[in-house]
Amino acid sequence: MVIKIEVKDVRVYYKSIKALDGVSLSVRNGEILSILGPNGSGKSTLLKVINGVLRPRYGAVYLDQRYLGSLPPREIAKKMSFVPQGLHAYGMLTVYDFVMTGRKPFISFVPSKIDEEKVYEALKTVEAIDLAERTLEELSGGELQRAIIARALAGEPEVLLLDEPTSNLDLKYQVELQEIIKGLRAKGLVIILATHDLTLAYRISDKALMLNCGKVFAAGKPDEVLTPECIQKVYGIKPLIIAEHKIIIPKELP
Amino acid sequence: MMRRLIWRKRLILTSLIFLAFFLVPISISLGWYKASLLDILRALFMPDDSPLSIIVWDLRLRRILAALVIGAVLGGSGAAIQACMRNPLASPFTFGLSHAASLGVAFALLILQGGALQRFQIYIYNPFLISSSAFIFSLIQVLIVLVLAYKAGLSAGALVLSSIAISFAYQATLYLLQYLYLNEILVSTIIFWTFGDLGRISWRELYLLVSVSAVVVIPYLIYRSFDYDLILSGDDLAKSSGLKPERIRLETTVVTALGTALATSFVGVIGFVCLIAPHAARLLVGGSHRYLMPASMAMGLLILTLSDTIGRTVIAPTIIPVGIMTSMIGVPLLIYLLVKSGRKVWS
Secondary structure, three states: OOEEEEEEEEEEEEOOEEEEEEEEEEEEOOOEEEEEOOOOOOHHHHHHHHHOOOOOOEEEEEEOOEEHHHOOHHHHHHHEEEEOOOOOOOOOOEHHHHHHHHHHHHOOOOOOHHHHHHHHHHHHHOOOHHHOOOEHHHOOHHHHHHHHHHHHHHOOOOEEEEEOOOOOOOHHHHHHHHHHHHHHHHOOOEEEEEOOOHHHHHHHOOEEEEEEOOEEEEEEOHHHHOOHHHHHHHHOOOEEEEOOOOEEEEOOOO | OHHHHHHHHHHHHHHHHHHHHHHHHHHHHOOOOOOOHHHHHHHHHOOOOOHHHHHHHHHHHHHHHHHHHHHHHHHHHHHHHHHHHOOOOOOOOOOOHHHHHHHHHHHHHHHOHHHEEEEOOEEEEOOOHHHHHHHHHHHHHHHHHHHHHHHOOOOHHHHHHHHHHHHHHHHHHHHHHHHHHOOHHHHHHHHHHHHOOHHHOOHHHHHHHHHHHHHHHHHHHHHOHHHHHHHHOOHHHHHHOOOOHHHHHHHHHHHHHHHHHHHHHHHOOOOHHHHHHHHHHHHHHOOOHHHHHHHHHHHHHHHHHHHHHHHHHOOOOOOOOHHHHHHHHHHHHHHHHHHHHHHHOOO
């Protein structure tokens, strides 16, 4: 399969602080990559770099073998959608209007019937049709997360970037989200998710990348990366890995 | 379900626009000089030298057209700035534009002698100097706000607070100028100017205002309305959708400053419309700027036309300046809307 996203030796600085240091990765169509690591390890920064929102000081990102920096932002937006970690809702936007903003790269002025249909389909995918008329301020954390994912899906992306997708979700919807992500992979989408949820990464990823202090600590298949030694070194806790059910939890609970 | 929601918004929007069209002939027919609606329409469409034609064309129509244009500009500007700053308290006027413009007017009148310059038997008169000065001072305030927001990284609340503080500084400078010059006529002109009166605008100023509003301000705000929804959702999402939020903010601030500063320089301070029109419109059509932007413009022109009509008729022949009337009508209306909407209001 052709490489969809390629990151080569990316280095990012926030003023003089090094946020990413020599990170490289590649993802092919229909693959799920999980970016793991403790707080401040550079997961969200890496997602922003892949999305083209943040320009690295050194290194490059390629989308379909084309240098991302040479592509117009609108072209990138047509192929990639981003799901941020939560959202502070303002201004009484309804869920429907919010999800419609996901169609922005395709709309020059007024949304068409096709755009309306895509919004409807996206809402249906995350089972949020009944939320359509409610404002974002009225939603619970989980409902808001569903609306954000629907917004990303409305743009029919080829690459989906998710930052902590299961945060704010209850157990039932976490399982449903896993199924949605698997379904999108089956359609050939590239899915890159930054997450603290090691169990989620273990269960659904084709590849995993463990970051520590902005550097790649380990990369490969999930069972190669999510080893007790690796987790203990990066997170500083001993994990309990139940391989049979693909569950990872801290071994020593307080 | 969603189709029904969209149609409801479109219906409300159409009703607001029809209401505005309906209000114009009614407003023209009201005033101290009594005439039937038929006579008014005849004077409007077949003008002659009669007193009624002069009253309709030179007194009432001019100020009503000004109310329509300025109302639309102020309403739209308020909605755009609130979205760009992600702050329900934001408007070109809460950011100190009116105080900056007032100082600009004082500067033009007292220091630049109102644009009239006489040297060596040559008399130069610049009729747009007062407006230009008000505009330049407003623009300086816009730049200060932008620097505070993006360079100093102030939060929305701190931005409003610092703008209020800066407004006091403008006011103090204005008082100082008035105190130093002690020119009663000029000082009273400045004070009268701060009242905000639609009757002050000349046809030439109205043409300029209509041109700038119709060519730059209103088309820009309507064109950007969908983008404002994205900016409300956060800069990261806006950028990931291919927008450049910083550029849109800068453009919006400059465009709205152009509209509001021009309006302010021609008719004086009419501040409250910027704040109330978007909030009232939001309660009717919701938060999506594709509907909110035209609805805010329609609401703005309705509030201003209605305020001016009441101001002209309530104690006729004395005319209460529209700047006073908008606050008198706007404050209870805003409080009523806030109380009625309860939790639904943007907080």
